[in-house]
Amino acid sequence: MGTPGTSVLVRPVIDLNGHQPVDSYEIPDRIxxxxxxxxxxxxxxxxxxxxxxxxxxxxxxxxxxxPTCRCNLNPKCRGHHRYKTSGLATCRVLSPGTYLWTLPSGLYLVDPTGTYDLTPRPGTTAWPADPADPPDE
Incomplete structure (x- = not known):
């Protein structure tokens, strides 16, 4: 039965939030x-x-x-990996899938929905003032 020349590959279900660290530097295929x-x-x-x-x-x-586990690993293309490793940029994991990058050009938040420039600009504040909080006299 089946169609000649076809094959089916069955892979195990992967828990994206699972935490299974290994002691080695090398990253197993499952991680x-x-x-x-x-x-x-x-x-x-x-x-x-x-x-x-x-x-x-x-x-x-x-x-x-x-650790060598999902919570401490993130993908970087070779150029960006080298850029970060050289010390020209820092990347902080805020939560799985959410990263705060500090670059010479500014501060950026990267999450599953995209990249957000958080760099304060001259004449602006990082957060809008609370209307219930009157300015100091």
């Missing part, structure tokens, strides 16, 4: 796939390279005690 499914692309601001074509970066370096 790599979990990260790629959770973060669909490079997590650098405005980058759209698919996660499958990215390096997986330990946000807290493995040599400094950072």
């Amino acid at each position: 790599r796939r979990q990260v790629e499914l959770a973060d669909h692309h490079c997590t650098y601001p405005f980058c759209t390279r698919p996660a499958e074509r990215c390096d997986l970066d330990h946000n807290v370096p493995h040599a400094q005690g950072g």
Whole structure:
């Protein structure tokens, strides 16, 4: 039965929020796939390279005690990975899938809905004033 020349690949269900750290620096395929499914692309601001074509970066370096698990790994294309590793940018994980980048050009929030420029501009405030809070005299 079936159509000649076709095949079916069955993969296990992957819990995107599952936490299964390993002791090694090397990333097992199951964790790599979990990260790629959770973060669909490079997590650098405005980058759209698919996660499958990215390096997986330990946000807290493995040599400094950072675990090899979903919560400490995020995809970065090779150029952005090197840029961050060189110290020219920092990336902080706020929650799984949400990253705060500090770059020479400003501050950016990257989450599943896109990239947001949080850089304060001259003459503006970071947050609107609360109308219930009158200005100081």
